[in-house]
Amino acid sequence: MRSAVGEGDGSGVWEVAVPERRYRVAGFRMAGFRDCGASAVDLKMIPQPTVMLALGFGSGSHWVDDSGGRRVPGSVVAGLGAGSRGGVRVRGGGFSGVQVRLSPLVVRAALGIAPADLDGAVVALDEVWGREAARIREQLDAASSWEQCFALTYALLAGRIAQGPCVDPEVGRVWRRILASRGVVRVEALAAEVGWSRRRLWSRFQAQIGLPPKQAANLVRFDHAVHRLAAGDGAARVAAESGYADQSHLHRDVVALTGATPAAAAGEPWLDVDPLAWGG
Known part of the structure; x- marks a missing residue:
């Protein structure tokens, strides 16, 4: 197509x-x-x-x-x-x-x-x-x-x-849980879920995925939120439904990751092709 x-x-x-x-x-x-x-x-x-x-x-x-x-x-x-x-x-x-x-x-x-x-x-x-x-x-x-x-x-x-x-099965499981939750997950609980200590999970996950678990979860949460903003959802609603403490929290996260406000980031041409190329 x-x-x-x-x-x-x-x-x-x-x-x-x-x-x-x-x-x-x-x-x-x-x-x-x-x-x-x-x-x-x-x-x-x-x-x-x-x-x-x-x-x-x-x-x-x-x-x-x-x-x-x-x-x-x-x-x-x-x-x-x-x-x-x-x-x-x-x-x-x-x-x-x-x-x-x-x-x-x-x-x-x-x-x-x-x-x-x-x-x-x-x-x-x-x-x-x-x-x-x-x-x-x-x-x-x-x-x-x-x-x-x-x-x-x-x-x-x-x-x-x-x-x-392949990555460790435990690392793969934690990554998939982060994706499934759209980044809204207590990473500490994931360590217990796979039977690892917090330190072992942090070390193995960062070595094999490229980011610490909490930072990876923040990136997944941001990705979901910025695509909702690009689709026209309001910032207050996106913040409330995407795991942010409030709209200010969403604002700070988007600025940190894009260098732009949520409104400006939502209008970036980079996001325009995503619904066509990747199904949203």
Whole structure:
């Protein structure tokens, strides 16, 4: 399925494609994006509770500028929560790409790097995969359709995920509980639930997921809340129904993670494509 979204506000005009075939791999979702606008793209990256792999191809160019002034061109990997405080921007024009959202449970298997090693940063795929990054770009350049692009991406990653190392079952269980609760959960109780001490859970979870459990839960809660704001729900209602103490608590959390007020964050073009690409 293909749709178009965007305006001349820095977001560009995007063709958004999703696979027609259902790819049955846990922790693995993908969508295709093509910049069709006449003006340059300048998008603020909004943090999300997944690790993002962006496989760029085509004749255009794109890069990511981080808050430290570093420029990362081409295909990238963005760690869990990348874009915090609004300091990361995606720029360029005329490019196409397959974006893969990976659960932190499968990142080490899929990419060969632990989420903790990414530390929430954006890194060039060349640094992670070496020459294989150039090979997948060549294959995507030669593909004649989005479905071929998705099939190539799936073939690249599915085998890695199936054969790669797994996280501890206890870590996986805690992460899934955090997701199911939309981040509204007492993390201390989860340690008792899996039969671990608090210290052991904190240590193993951070090493394998990339964030401490409480910070991971806050990121999941924020992700749910900011998407509700983008859908038009009022801040007071979102705060009350998303586990925040009050509206001020929601405000502080959104500012800390995006560098913008809830109203401004809700209007960010980065969120516009989510209902089309990821089902909301």
